[in-house]
Amino acid sequence: MPELPEVETLRRLLESTVVGRRVATARRSALSLRRPMPRGLERRLGARRIMAVRRAGKYLMLDFERDVTLLVHLGMTGRFLFFPQPPARRLPHVHARLTFEDGSQLWFQDARRFGLLRLYATADLERAAELRDLGLDPLGMRPESLYASARKSRVAIKLFLTDQRRVAGVGNIYASEILHRAGLHPAARACDLGTEDCAAIARELPRVLGEAIRNCGTTFSDYATLGGEPGGYSRYLRVYDRAGQPCRSCGAAIARITQGQRSTFYCPRCQAPHAGEESPHPGGPRLRRGPPDAAPPTPRPRAPERARRRRR
DNA sequence: GTAAACCTGGCA
C-alpha cells in the first residue's frame, strides 16, 4: 500500500540508481493497468536518458531528455525492480521493462494492476489530470491552510486526510497513525475541528511521514524497495492493524472501524471524545484536544498473521 | 456524500 513515504523512498532510490542512464530498449506488456499502457512507449523512451525523478503526492515522475515524462502511480501493488545485470529469472506481472545501454534493467511489476503508467510531454505535465487537483503537501503544511480546507468539508477527518484533493500523499495506514498522535477521533467531521486540532495534525503529518521515510516506508505484503527489500516502519506503527492490542500510550485496546469501505484503527481512550466538551452534533463523536504523548515508538514484533502474509 | 468496480494473492 504505497503512500507518500514509500513513494519518496522509491524516488530517492531511483534517483541514485537510474538517473543518467540511457534507455537502449523499452518493452511493455499487452495488459492494461488502471488505464491502457501508453502507446508508443517503446519508441518514445528509446535512446533517451533519464534526467530526474520527481514526486507529487503518491505519483512518481521520471523525466527523460527531450521533453518526455513517464508518470507512474504504484496503485496497491506496483513496484520497481532494478537489475544491474539482465536477470536470468522471469517474474510474473511485469508490465514494463527498460533496458539501459550498460545492460542494466528497470522493471515495473504490478500484480493487481491498480497502478498507472502514462507518458506526457514534460512541458505539459502541470496540466496532467492526475496532478492538477492534488491537494496540500503534507510535508510542508501550514496549520492555517489545513484549517481553511478542513472547515469546508463535512466528511470525517480520516476520509479528509486520505482524499488526495485535500492532502496529497496520505493513505489508509498513515491517516490512522497521524490521527492517533494528534489525539483526534477519526470520525470527527473535518469542519468541526478547531485551530488547535488542525495544528496538531499539521505537526504530526511531517513527523510521522518523516519517520516512515527514514525507515524506508511500511511493508505489509506488497510494497518493496528497488532491490525487493521490505520497508522498516511496520514495527513502529501505533494503531494500524493492531485491533485488540494495547495502545502504546495508555494500554486501552485498539479499536477497528470501517470508514469509506476501508479499515480505520484508533485508540478509544487517547482519541476519545473530549470529556466534558459538548459535541456540536448529538450522537456524533466529540473531539479531544492534545496528543496522547510523544514518547518515542517502541519497536514491536510483527504480528504473526502479517508475518505469514509477507512475501519476503 | 456514498458505494461499486477494478484486480490478484493469501487465507479460512
Added chain:
DNA sequence: TGCCAGGTTTAC
C-alpha cells in the same frame, strides 16, 4: 469456494 485487502475512478 469465497472473502478480504485498498487507491482511484466512476456512477448514482
